[in-house]
Amino acid sequence: MTPRNPDIVGSEQPAPVPPVGLQPDGGPWLNIVSSANYANVSPRTIRRAIQDGRLRASRPARMWRILRADLDAFMKAAER
Template sequence: MSDSLVTVEQAAELLNLHPKTVLRYIRDGRLPATRIGKSYRIARANLDAFAGVANGRSETAGDVRTTCIVDIPEVSVDRAERMATFLHAAAMTGNADTPPLHLEAAFDPLTKAMKVVVIGIPSDVAKLLEMLEVQLRARP
């Protein structure tokens, strides 16, 4: 299946994107594709790598996962929502060679506290925690 080719339309459907967005990614060099006549074909392996789908390889370093729980006291509802959105977006950007991060964020309105749980390889979790620290320093 990894040797198969997909059209721009098929790739757009698999990625839940508009076909013009996929074409822009191809033209920008973000998504490798081969031009055949007037259309493009994308190797399924390249599409999977672009989407961050695991390729089935198991490496010892990649098997190590860490879980981190961050308690953030005295945060407003709006601030918690903004941080959760930021963290989820940051968790989705990443390297296709590493497993994706798993992130959960919860806000307790009674204590006005937020809890963030991150699961992933240690280096990716550390990068996300650094981003969170920058967000917290900018706290009004």
């Protein structure tokens, strides 16, 4: 994330840079890395959750895609 410059005021601040792989339009699909960044866990944790069936994902064209809503549900279940 881009650090804020205290010398710049108001709307002149640059927009924060989204994590690698995160869709800039806030789309519903995330890849492994962006899912891990979003959930604040490692990519390995995301892969394990997919393999264990705790996180729904699809794999079109050999790349995992996770719906943001499914990731939110996974995170909520992990809090319990």
